[in-house]
Amino acid sequence: MDVRTVETQPIPGQKPGTSGLRKKVTVFQAPNYVENFVQSIFDALENLAGQTLVVGGDGRYFNREAIGTILRMAAANGVGRVLVGQGGLLSTPAASNVIRVRRAFGGLILSASHNPGGPHGDFGIKYNVANGGPAPEAITEAVHARTLAITRYRILDEPAPDIDRIGEARLGAMIVEVIDPVADYHALMRKLFDFDLIRQAIAGGLTLRFDAMHAVTGPYARVILVDDLGVSEGSVVNAVPSPDFGGGHPDPNLVHSRELYELMMGEDAPDLGAASDGDGDRNLIIGRGQFVTPSDSLAILAANSHLAPGYRQGIAGIARSMPTSAAADRVAEKLGVGAYETPTGWKFFGTLLDAGLATLCGEESAGTGSNHVREKDGLWAVLLWLNIVAARGEPVREIVAAHWREYGRNYYTRHDYEEVESSAAEGLMAALRASLHSLPGLTFAGSMVEKADDFAYTDPVDSSATARQGIRVLFADGSRIVYRLSGTGTAGATLRVYIERYEPDPAKQGGDTQQVLASLIAAADEIAGIGARTGRERPDVVT
Ligand code: G16
Numbered sequence: 001m002d003v004r005t006v007e008t009q010p011i012p013g014q015k016p017g018t019s020g021l022r023k024k025v026t027v028f029q030a031p032n033y034v035e036n037f038v039q040s041i042f043d044a045l046e047n048l049a050g051q052t053l054v055v056g057g058d059g060r061y062f063n064r065e066a067i068g069t070i071l072r073m074a075a076a077n078g079v080g081r082v083l084v085g086q087g088g089l090l091s092t093p094a095a096s097n098v099i100r101v102r103r104a105f106g107g108l109i110l111s112a113s114h115n116p117g118g119p120h121g122d123f124g125i126k127y128n129v130a131n132g133g134p135a136p137e138a139i140t141e142a143v144h145a146r147t148l149a150i151t152r153y154r155i156l157d158e159p160a161p162d163i164d165r166i167g168e169a170r171l172g173a174m175i176v177e178v179i180d181p182v183a184d185y186h187a188l189m190r191k192l193f194d195f196d197l198i199r200q201a202i203a204g205g206l207t208l209r210f211d212a213m214h215a216v217t218g219p220y221a222r223v224i225l226v227d228d229l230g231v232s233e234g235s236v237v238n239a240v241p242s243p244d245f246g247g248g249h250p251d252p253n254l255v256h257s258r259e260l261y262e263l264m265m266g267e268d269a270p271d272l273g274a275a276s277d278g279d280g281d282r283n284l285i286i287g288r289g290q291f292v293t294p295s296d297s298l299a300i301l302a303a304n305s306h307l308a309p310g311y312r313q314g315i316a317g318i319a320r321s322m323p324t325s326a327a328a329d330r331v332a333e334k335l336g337v338g339a340y341e342t343p344t345g346w347k348f349f350g351t352l353l354d355a356g357l358a359t360l361c362g363e364e365s366a367g368t369g370s371n372h373v374r375e376k377d378g379l380w381a382v383l384l385w386l387n388i389v390a391a392r393g394e395p396v397r398e399i400v401a402a403h404w405r406e407y408g409r410n411y412y413t414r415h416d417y418e419e420v421e422s423s424a425a426e427g428l429m430a431a432l433r434a435s436l437h438s439l440p441g442l443t444f445a446g447s448m449v450e451k452a453d454d455f456a457y458t459d460p461v462d463s464s465a466t467a468r469q470g471i472r473v474l475f476a477d478g479s480r481i482v483y484r485l486s487g488t489g490t491a492g493a494t495l496r497v498y499i500e501r502y503e504p505d506p507a508k509q510g511g512d513t514q515q516v517l518a519s520l521i522a523a524a525d526e527i528a529g530i531g532a533r534t535g536r537e538r539p540d541v542v543t
Helices: 033-044 063-076 092-101 137-147 183-192 195-203 217-228 258-265 294-307 327-335 346-354 378-392 396-407 422-438 518-528 530-534
Strands: 003-007 021-024 052-057 081-089 106-110 122-128 152-156 167-171 174-179 208-211 272-276 283-287 290-292 317-321 338-342 360-363 367-370 409-420 447-454 471-475 480-485 493-503
Touching (some): 033 152, 063 152, 063 167, 081 092, 092 106, 092 183, 183 217, 183 378, 195 378, 208 217, 208 258, 258 272, 258 283, 258 290, 283 396, 290 294, 294 317, 317 327, 317 346, 327 338, 327 396, 327 409, 338 346, 409 422, 409 518, 422 471, 422 480, 422 493, 480 518, 493 530
Parallel strands (some): 052 081, 052 106, 317 338, 317 360
Antiparallel strands (some): 003 152, 167 174, 272 283, 360 367, 409 493, 471 480
């Protein structure tokens, strides 16, 4: 076995963000860039020798090259076995599941999620731990520290085996096992949902359009939705993963899934429209004539989860990220279960799920999931919606309206200002922080500020503390404005502004979100000076 130790030097900027290290492909292609980061991960892990790792990605440009390097480095670092998705593919939730069911030590997931792919697009590497979830901050910080001190990496001088053929091969002393990326995940979905009921509903005329956005969920959707549940072939679109996502932007939101949105608002709309992102963990849900915000989706799924076999026994609690609307909190209250508010980042749900405190989790950023894996899960959300629609026999629009009547409606929007100059964005946040003490008592948009803070979180399970997670301006009437900088962008800074107003009166729940929130939106600009500081007149993306 020919292990080569290569001298290297630290490369600045290898700091994992909200979800691993994400950079331009061209950055990852620089000499030693992947090697330094992967060696730093291996160095930060204790007792790696002889262990099993899972490796797979969303199929984007550079996926195969990175997997080849990772396999050769894993072999050189004494890893015992690596499970690789066939063709290098594993959706993020499927990877989480494989780590769990195969009792692996951890896994490397290659994806930049919803960011564009291709030679000029983005790439990413994320490490997940043995529970299947993203590495907690203690590990990502250790990895980052290692990237700043690294002096050498180890790699095997032998080509990596073919990853297109299912089966086992040797690479040095390590076994490379190429697995079907869909099978274990499919089996898990069959345990959670009433496939017979959904199949019957589909045979009886329930219609679906699922857009895989040329990304990783295509093969999963084909097997589960078409082959198993009987959805018509043409209902699953853009189902072949491509390295540049067909030139598109695999972000299932109202901007990048415009075509789906328009179909769902039209005369011939199917009953349920859905899409998932690059690595299959995000979801978009649109009923006929009814977009469902991710925050509402979490609340509605939680309120109806007992209709699916996997959750028939009830749920232990609901967790949501801080910027996600409070709609789910009201469901938790009614169910008499715990409600948890965490910083943005799926990694913060891990301890709550492991401790059995939360069963369902969700984020405004189109992420919903449960304790079945330790990642958010796009297809899982689609299947739970299908299960609920089939069980209730009602259109999505009516399910949403009934939910609002019962719990009230949280009008909610997020405005993103993308690729803002970093110093301008940092300056805006710093000025907001400095003004926190002076905001309470002031009135904006007819509402008085009751409290303003910078969200800090102490994990109730392991007591780890996380500070500076977003500026919250909380109004006396329950309205809220939140400002934070994205941790997943790869160019400049992205300012996210989250705006929410609660409306308990059913007579006032039919309004247009942007109109209802217009005065709060203006207040958000007034409070932070967005236009003046960033030079932007309007947001790039409104969801
Ligand atoms: C990641 C994280 C999510 C987070 C999202 C947005 O999602 O896993 O928990 O909500 O980023 O983060 P930010 O607002 O910092 O950009 P994904 O789908 O990109 O992996």
